[in-house]
Amino acid sequence: MARKKNATLNDIASTIGVAPMTVSRVVNGTGYVSEKTREKVLLAVKEMSYRRNGLARNLKRQKTDTVGLVLGDISNPYSTEIANAVRERLAARGYNLFICISEHSANEDIGAFESLVDHNIDGLIVATRSNQEGDERLRSIADSNLPVVVVGRDFHHSRVDFVSADNLRGGFEATQHLIDLGHRRIAFIGAGFESRSSLKRLQGYLNALEKHGIEIDERLITGRKESVSDVPGYSTEKIGYEGMKRLLSLPSPPTAVFARNDFTAVGAMSAIKDAGLSIPQDIAIVGFDDTPLASHMMPALTTVRQPMRLLGQLAAEMLLKRIAIEDELERDERVLDCELIVRGSSVATS
Amino acid sequence: MARKKNATLNDIASTIGVAPMTVSRVVNGTGYVSEKTREKVLLAVKEMSYRRNGLARNLKRQKTDTVGLVLGDISNPYSTEIANAVRERLAARGYNLFICISEHSANEDIGAFESLVDHNIDGLIVATRSNQEGDERLRSIADSNLPVVVVGRDFHHSRVDFVSADNLRGGFEATQHLIDLGHRRIAFIGAGFESRSSLKRLQGYLNALEKHGIEIDERLITGRKESVSDVPGYSTEKIGYEGMKRLLSLPSPPTAVFARNDFTAVGAMSAIKDAGLSIPQDIAIVGFDDTPLASHMMPALTTVRQPMRLLGQLAAEMLLKRIAIEDELERDERVLDCELIVRGSSVATS
C-alpha cells in the first residue's frame, strides 16, 4: 500500500460542506465561527486526522517562525550551551530552532546555509569557524536581507550582528597568569603560528609574551595542520596529546602550557602524566572554556570561562530584534568578558 | 527601508521575456533549453540575485529531501556522535538534516516534533527519552505514515523502526564485572529504583545482582527525582557527585559503583576523592558510554562502550529505506552489542 495522502483543508471542507476558509478559521482560531460549525469542523479534523501543511501555510504567510543555527563542532559544550541558550530565548518568543551541523568543511557550511535558507527560515545564527567560501556564501545571504547574527567568530557585514567572548583578552590573561607564576617558557597547543590572526586566543598569548619581553619561540606553538576529519568527536584531545608529546621531546621543553581549549588541555595533561611528569610541579597548564570536566580533572584544570549562555541569549535577542524591525539597523557588536578560573593545574610551586 | 522582496521566477521570466518554466528549467538544469536562452537566464538570475523559494518548490514537489532528528541531551557525546553519523549517511544520499533539541520536557519533545513535521520533513529520527505525551504525539505522527525511526529508547509501533545498544546487557556486564572483582555491595547512581523498567542499564544491574544471589538494597540505588532543568549541560555530573555523597553517608557504604553514564561516574569520582577515599582501592567505579574523557580520568574510568556511530548509521539507513520504499514495511529492530572497557577505576586490589 502506497503512502496515503494526508487530508487537506479542502477535503475537510468538502466532506462537511463548508468553505475551506471556514476550516482554516477553526484550525487557526481566527475570525468568526459559530460554535456549531466549529464543533463539526473539529470533529472532522480529528476523524480524518487532518494536519495542516506547514509548507503551504508558510508560503502564504511569508514567514516560518523558524530560526536556523549552524554549529561547527557539535561535540563541544561551548556549542551545545550556546544552542541551548538560543533555543530557550527563541522558544519564549514563539520561534522554533533548527540546528545544522557543519563539522568538517566549507562545503558543509554552505550546505547547511543552503538547506536552512531553502526552508525560508526567518533568521540565521552562525557559530562555525570562519572559512573563505562559507563566508562568501554567508555574505550573499546577508545581502539578500535575511537577518543574520554570528557568534564567536569574525565576520564583517553591515547588516550582520556579532557577539563573541573576548578571546583575545582571555588568551592574554591565561598567559599572563602563567607568566605571573614565574614561567618564561610557555607553550601554546592547538594551532600553528600561522593561525595567529584568526585565532584570537593565540594572538592573546603572543601579546602577553611580547608585553613581558619574552621572546616568541615558534617551536613552542604547536597544532596540527592536516585535517582531523577522521577523528570524530573531541578530536582536540588527540591534538593536545600529540602536541604535548612533541613539546616534551624538545631540547628545552616548556614549563607551562596554554591550550586552546579544555579538550586539548586534557589531552596534554595525559601526555604529561604518561611522561612521568607532574602537574603543576613540572609543567603548569591552562585550558579554555571551563567545560564541566575541567573541574573534575586531577589536578583540576585552570581555565578561562566563556559566558556561553549569555552569548547564546544575546545572539538570539539580536536576531529577534532584526526580525522584528524590518528597517535598516546599525550593526550591533558585543564582546563579552571571559573569566580566568584558577585551579590546581597552575598554582605556584615556590 | 523595509526588507526588499526577493526576485521570483516570474520576475526573472518577465524581465527577459521568457516563460517562468524556462527559467525553472535553467535553474534546475532539467529539460531542453538553448544555450543562448540559458545564458540570458543565468545572467538575469545573477543580476537580480535570484534564489529559488524552497517552500514553494517543496510544496509542489511534495518532498523536502530533509530529515529531522530530535535529540534529548545535546550535551552528551552519545547524542552528538549519533547526530554526526546520521548526518554523514544522509548527506551521502542527498538529504539534509535538521536537528531539534528537546532537553527538558515532554512539551519540548512535542514542540520539536511539530516544528519538524510542519516543515514537511521526509522522515524523522527520534533519540529522546521516552515520555507519555511525547510518545502519544509520536504515535500519531507514525500513524500518518511519516517514516520514523527511534534510537536508543523504547517505542512500539508497527511502522517505526528501532535501533539501540543493548543497554540491558551492558548494565549486566558492568555489574557482573564488579561482582567478579569480589564486590557485593554495589551501588547504582543516576536513577531511582522506580525507573527500572524504562532504564535498561538499571535493569541489567538488578539482573546481575539477582543472578549472583546478591540482595537488592534500594538504598544503594540513588538518583534524583526532581527536575534538573536549572542545571544546564552535563547535569548528570552533579547528580553523580550528590548521589555519591549520599551513598558515602550510609551506615554501610558500597565498595563499588555502577553509574548510569560517564558524567555521573565522573561526578561520583570527585565525591569519592573529596571524601579522602581512593579509587579503586576503597571504591571501584564503572561508567557507561566511553566518552572521551573517561580515558583521561585519574584513574582512567572503566566503562561500557556503545557503538554510537553504528547506531546513527543504522538509523539513517533504516529511515532512508522507509522513505524510498513506500509500501508497508516490516518493523525493523536492531539491538547492538556494547563492549566493556576495563580501565584503572575497577581493577582487582587483592
Added chain:
DNA sequence: TGCTATTAAGTTAACGTTAACTTATTTTCT
C-alpha cells in the same frame, strides 16, 4: 521529399494555505 525524432520553448493547472474582500444574517442600541 516526406516522415519521425529531437530540441526548444510556452501553457495550464495544481501543490495547500490564508489575506482581503464580499455577502448575509443576527444582535444591539437609540
Added chain:
DNA sequence: AGAAAATAAGTTAACGTTAACTTAATAGCA
C-alpha cells in the same frame, strides 16, 4: 422600528514553484 455594529460565513486570488501537456521549429534519415 431602523440604523449601525457584530457575527458567520463564502469567494477570489495569490504565495512561487513545477509536473504534465502542448506547440512549434529544426534535424535526421531512408
